[in-house]
Amino acid sequence: MSVPATRSPTRRLAINRLRERKPLDAAAVDRFLARHEVPIVEGSRCTFLYRGEADHVSLAQRVEGLPELLPLRRLRGTDLWYLVLELPEGSRVNYQLEVRHGDHVERINDPLNEKLSYSPVGTSSVCFAHGYESPGWTMPNPDARPGELVDLTVRSKALRRDVPVTVYLPARFRRTASYPLLLVHDGPDFLQYAAAKTVLDNLIHSLDVAETVVAFLHPQDRLAEYANSTTHSRFLTSELVPKLEVEYPLVAKPSARCVMGSSFGAVASLSAAVRAPGTYGSLILMSGSFVFTDIGGDHGGGEVFDPVVKFVNKYRARPRHITDRLFMSCGVYEPLIVPNRSMVPTFESAGMTVRYVEARDGHNWENWRDRLRDALSWVYPGPQKFYYE
Amino acid sequence: MNRAVTLLGPQRRPSLEPVVRDLDPHAPVATVTAGWLEREPDDAELREILGGRALNLGLHGRWLDVHERDREYAHAEREHDAALAELRGIYLGQLDHALLAAYAVGHERETRPRFSAAAFDDAIEVIRIVDQQHLARVRAAHRAFYDAWRPQERPVIAHHREEVRQLLGQAQAVVVAGGHVGELVRVLHLFHVEPHLPQVVIAWSAGAMALSERLVLFHDFVPHGVAQTEVFGEGLGVVRGLVPLPHMRRRLRVDDPVRMTVMARRFAPARCVVLDDGVRLFLTRDGQPPADARVLTDDGQITEAGAA
Numbered sequence: 001m002s003v004p005a006t007r008s009p010t011r012r013l014a015i016n017r018l019r020e021r022k023p024l025d026a027a028a029v030d031r032f033l034a035r036h037e038v039p040i041v042e043g044s045r046c047t048f049l050y051r052g053e054a055d056h057v058s059l060a061q062r063v064e065g066l067p068e069l070l071p072l073r074r075l076r077g078t079d080l081w082y083l084v085l086e087l088p089e090g091s092r093v094n095y096q097l098e099v100r101h102g103d104h105v106e107r108i109n110d111p112l113n114e115k116l117s118y119s120p121v122g123t124s125s126v127c128f129a130h131g132y133e134s135p136g137w138t139m140p141n142p143d144a145r146p147g148e149l150v151d152l153t154v155r156s157k158a159l160r161r162d163v164p165v166t167v168y169l170p171a172r173f174r175r176t177a178s179y180p181l182l183l184v185h186d187g188p189d190f191l192q193y194a195a196a197k198t199v200l201d202n203l204i205h206s207l208d209v210a211e212t213v214v215a216f217l218h219p220q221d222r223l224a225e226y227a228n229s230t231t232h233s234r235f236l237t238s239e240l241v242p243k244l245e246v247e248y249p250l251v252a253k254p255s256a257r258c259v260m261g262s263s264f265g266a267v268a269s270l271s272a273a274v275r276a277p278g279t280y281g282s283l284i285l286m287s288g289s290f291v292f293t294d295i296g297g298d299h300g301g302g303e304v305f306d307p308v309v310k311f312v313n314k315y316r317a318r319p320r321h322i323t324d325r326l327f328m329s330c331g332v333y334e335p336l337i338v339p340n341r342s343m344v345p346t347f348e349s350a351g352m353t354v355r356y357v358e359a360r361d362g363h364n365w366e367n368w369r370d371r372l373r374d375a376l377s378w379v380y381p382g383p384q385k386f387y388y389e
Numbered sequence: 390m391n392r393a394v395t396l397l398g399p400q401r402r403p404s405l406e407p408v409v410r411d412l413d414p415h416a417p418v419a420t421v422t423a424g425w426l427e428r429e430p431d432d433a434e435l436r437e438i439l440g441g442r443a444l445n446l447g448l449h450g451r452w453l454d455v456h457e458r459d460r461e462y463a464h465a466e467r468e469h470d471a472a473l474a475e476l477r478g479i480y481l482g483q484l485d486h487a488l489l490a491a492y493a494v495g496h497e498r499e500t501r502p503r504f505s506a507a508a509f510d511d512a513i514e515v516i517r518i519v520d521q522q523h524l525a526r527v528r529a530a531h532r533a534f535y536d537a538w539r540p541q542e543r544p545v546i547a548h549h550r551e552e553v554r555q556l557l558g559q560a561q562a563v564v565v566a567g568g569h570v571g572e573l574v575r576v577l578h579l580f581h582v583e584p585h586l587p588q589v590v591i592a593w594s595a596g597a598m599a600l601s602e603r604l605v606l607f608h609d610f611v612p613h614g615v616a617q618t619e620v621f622g623e624g625l626g627v628v629r630g631l632v633p634l635p636h637m638r639r640r641l642r643v644d645d646p647v648r649m650t651v652m653a654r655r656f657a658p659a660r661c662v663v664l665d666d667g668v669r670l671f672l673t674r675d676g677q678p679p680a681d682a683r684v685l686t687d688d689g690q691i692t693e694a695g696a697a
Contacts, residue, residue, distance in 0.1 A: 172427055176456045176463050178471070208612050251471070255478070378613040385606040385616055388594035388635040389399055389567045 014040050015047045015082050019075060029080050038112035039127045044089065046127055048072065048097075049112055050081040056100040057081040060107055061093060062362065063333040069098060089131035091360040092117070092367070093333065094124040118193040119364040120186070120222075120263050126366070137202040138195050138369055144205035145171035149197060154243055158234040161220065165240065167248070168197060168214035170204050178249050179213045180256035180380050183236065185226060185265030187216025193365035199372045207382040208373060213248050215240065223304045226261070226268035228311035230275070233268075237276040253281070255324070258379050260284035262368045267308050273322040274315060282325040284375045286368045290339040292316055312339075319350040326354045327378055329371040331361035392586065394600065394628060394676070397593035398668035399567065399635055406438050408591055408669065412562055414440065419560035419587070423448035423576045424568020424595045435566065443564075444556050448576035451549040455579075459545045462538060469534045473622075476530065480523040481619060487516045488617050488651065495647035513654050520620045520655065524603065527622045531578075540579060550581050557585040567594025567635065570606070574599045574624055583625045590627060594635040597664055600627040605656065607634065609642045618652060629676050632656050634685075635664040649689030660694070661685035 018024070018032050033051065040047040050057045050072055058069040072081035087093060094117045098107045109116065110125035117126035147170045154163045166187055170179070190196040196216070203209040217240075219225050225232040236259070245252045257280045261269040266288030273280050291301045292312040299309045326347050330340035337358075344356045357374050361367035397404050412418065420436075420443050422429045429449040436443045456463040491512035497505045540546040557563065563586055565573075573595050577583065592600050607618040618641075634641070642648055653661055662670070663683035670682050678684065680695030 174456075176460075176467070178467055373612055377611070381611065381613055381616070383569065383571075384611050385608045385619075386569050386571045387567075388570055388598060389401075 011042075013042055013045060013047060013084060015049075015075075015084065024075070024077055026078070029075075029078050032080075033112065038110065041128070041130055043130055044086050046085050046087050046093075046129060048083045048085065048095070048110070048127070050097050050099065050110070051079055051112065052081075052099070053079055054081070054099045054101055058098040058100075059083050059085070059095055060098045061095040062335060063093060064335055064337055065333075072097075087127070087129035088360055089129065091127075091129035091333070092132050092362065092364075093127045093129065094119070094362045094364055095127060096124050117362075117364045117366055118189070119362075120189070124364075126364075129360075132360075134366075135370055135373065137206065137208075137373060138199055139202075140198050141202050141205065144201045146201050147171050147197065147204070148173070149191075152247075154240055156235045156239050158231045158239060159220075159225070163220075163235065163240075164218040166191065166216040166218070167244070168200055168212075168216065169248075170211040170213070171201065172211070173213075175249055177211075178251045179211055180258070181241070181244060181248075181250050182212050182214045182376075182380070183240070183257075183259045183269075184214060184216045185219070185259075185261030185268050186222065186263075187218055189365060190262075190368075191216055194369035194372065196369075196372070199369065200376075203373055203376060204382065207384040207387055209376045209382045210380040212376075212380050213244070213250060215244055222264055226264040226271075227304065227307045228267060228271040233272040233275040236272045237279055241279070254278055255281035258282040258284060260286075260375070262286035262288075262365075263363065264289050264308075266290070267311070270315075270322075271311060274311075274320070277320065277322040280323050282327070282379045283323050284327045284379060286329045286371060286375070287331060287334055287336055287363050288328070288340055288343065289336060290343050291336075292339060292342075312343075316343075316346050319346050321350045321352055323352060325379065326352055327357075327375045328354060329357040329359065329368075329375065331363060331367045332358050333361060334363045336363065391588075391674070392627065393589050394672045395589075395591045396597040396600075396628070396633055396662075396664060396668075396670045396672065396678075397591065398664045398666050399594050402667045403438070404667055404669050405435075405564070405591065405593070409439060409562070409564070412442075412589065414442070416442065416561035417444045417556075417559050418442045419557055419563040420445045421448060421563065421565040421573070421577070421582075421596065422568070423452070424566055424570065424573035424599075425449070426569055426572060432566075435564070439564070444560060446553055446556055446580075446582075448553070448580055448582075449572065451553070451580060452576045455545050455549065459543055462540070462543055462546070465534070465538050469530070472530055473527065476523065476526055477619075477621075480519065481617065483519050484516070484523075484617055484619060487512070487519050491516060491651050492647055495651065513651060516651065516655050524620055524623070531622075541581070546579065553580045553582060554585050557582070557587060560587045562587055562589035562591060565590070565592035565596030565599060567596050570595035570598050570604060571621060574604060574622065577625055583627065586625075586627065594664065597628070597633040597635065599624050601631055601633055602626045602629055602659070603632065603656070605632050605634075607652075608640045609648075610640065628672065630659050631676075631678065632659050632661045633664050634661055636666075637663045638665055643691065646689035649685060649691075650687065651689075653685040653687050653689060657687065660697070662694070663691060 057072040072083040113125045115126045116123045150167045152165045156163045259269040266285040347354050422432050494508045494512045601624045604621040606621050678694045682694040684694045
């Protein structure tokens with residue numbers, strides 16, 4: 001498939017200017033690559049590049065609505081391959097390059113692009129389209145007083161193992177105060193790839209989010225534990241929460257308990273709430289893997305999704321009020337966008353308040369990181385209304 | 390009212406210096422920076438303006454000391470806070486619907502004006518009732534708490550109250566800075582500051598709000614959407630008949646006349662007074678703002694008090 005580039009009335013694309021260069025030799029390509037950051041973003045058009053000998057090169061991505069493989073064209077007389085893709089403003093697109101030599105096919109991150117994105121299935125290259133900027137509150141701020149991370153081990157009878165939990169205590173934490181609790185699935189990944197500690201420090205400092213105690217959960221076998229597992233839910237509700245409410249000064253009311261997760265972690269969050277209705281006052285469900293079938297059994301997700309589909313189908317058949325407030329988000333380029341959109345009226349039909357947010361992004365940690373302010377400030381709003389300096 | 394009260398806007402553009410210039414250069418000036426919470430002692434800039442006369446009452450530090458040394462009281466106060474939070478949650482739920490109803494009626498353009506005007510009056514009256522009931526319940530909760538725990542008889546609190554009384558007794562004036570208005574008012578009440586205030590009172594932002602009868606919290610531009618303007622509780626009542634609105638233009642949708650009309654009429658006969666950057670209001674002896682103070686009128690406009 002070829003993706004036509006829209007011609008700008010005022011300035012031609014860099015790749016088109018290169019095409020007309022004479023002589024168009026290796027040295028010209030060297031200079032071109034040295035001058036440009038790849039992908040080259042010119043307004044809404046992004047030029048993806050690959051340099052090297054190959055029989056065929058494709059851009060591999062999972063943007064909903066585009067073919068998974070988009071072929072690059074070889075620039076005549078060179079070993080430079082290119083593809084111009086139009087991307088809406090503010091988009092972030094994860095991609096890899098598929099390079100074919102005869103029968104040998106290799107899928108690699110873009111060697112010309114240092115930017116990486118992280119998802120539950122590994123890394124990929126990422127293109128920041130025109131208008132996307134990493135939010136300032138995701139970067140370390142020296143003015144923000146840092147909270148503290150404390151590692152705990154919780155003996156779980158339900159899971160039959162010692163479960164590591166990393167607890168975030170906000171700056172100025174006092175034993176004589178009371179804090180709401182946030183439980184986070186895939187804790188280490190949220191800390192490492194979604195800058196969760198930095199984000200919490202910044203959002204608490206800016207008064208956007210209330211001072212909160214956060215428990216980051218370490219999964220062992222996430223695809224099993226997070227796929228509507230009874231034992232995981234029992235661990236959360238009957239073991240972890242009671243222990244944290246004894247050890248830390250927590251408000252210990254449903255309105256001050258929230259469970260958060262992305263992808264399969266969102267399924268685990270929903271599952272815990274379904275198994276303990278009224279225990280958690282709010283849920284944060286990001287890019288939930290809420291795959292379901294309306295008819296037939298072919299959900300297309302493979303074996304690991306079987307218990308998820310069974311769970312979601314059952315919930316959709318009889319939606320129940322399990323929490324008061326749900327924050328949901330999903331990237332519009334994710335294959336999960338349709339299931340997530342479909343869950344909004346399902347949850348609302350059970351009388352729950354849903355705040356649903358979409359972004360021009362994919363199924364990755366940066367998308368979930370960038371939604372944290374919307375999510376946390378809605379679930380646990382900060383004391384901005386109290387401050388008049 | 391027999392105190393000389395000056396209300397200032399936020400001190401991003403400092404306006405305190407000319408106000409304190411006429412004070413006795415040798416007599417102490419008490420300061421309250423409890424709204425700054427753990428930054429309470431970081432008052433070097435304020436001390437400099439006051440030229441060595443400052444006596445910081447250290448009310449936040451005293452409150453922390455009470456929590457450290459009187460655990461029983463600290464626990465009781467946490468329980469009291471939890472009860473107040475429940476009251477507030479119920480109130481905000483009621484208020485949200487009442488305000489949205491008033492805004493919807495206020496924006497109505499297709500009905501005969503006499504119908505929509507009457508409905509608008511009713512909608513505002515509902516908000517006033519919700520506010521009044523909430524304030525009454527908060528007042529009753531505080532009274533029950535103070536009756537049950539009698540802070541004046543608890544040694545640690547009584548000791549701090551006495552020290553605060555002595556410091557205020559030496560002071561010719563008190564300066565109350567801004568910050569967290571809820572925590573500021575908590576300690577002003579706990580350490581019984583109001584009866585011992587000196588004749589000259591100067592306050593800005595949250596400090597000005599704390600002096601009023603009702604604490605009105607407002608912020609239309611929080612990240613999770615519009616936060617409704619709410620009545621939080623009672624202030625010291627040193628300033629009567631005014632609702633100070635610091636940072637008003639930064640925090641409220643002043644370009645929405647319906648919202649501003651609801652705001653003005655909701656708190657009437659008290660007048661909503663603008664305390665933006667650089668504002669300096671010397672209240673008259675009967676507690677009224679000067680004629681050039683900017684106030685919110687019943688039709689949602691901002692105008693000079695003398696013309697309102």
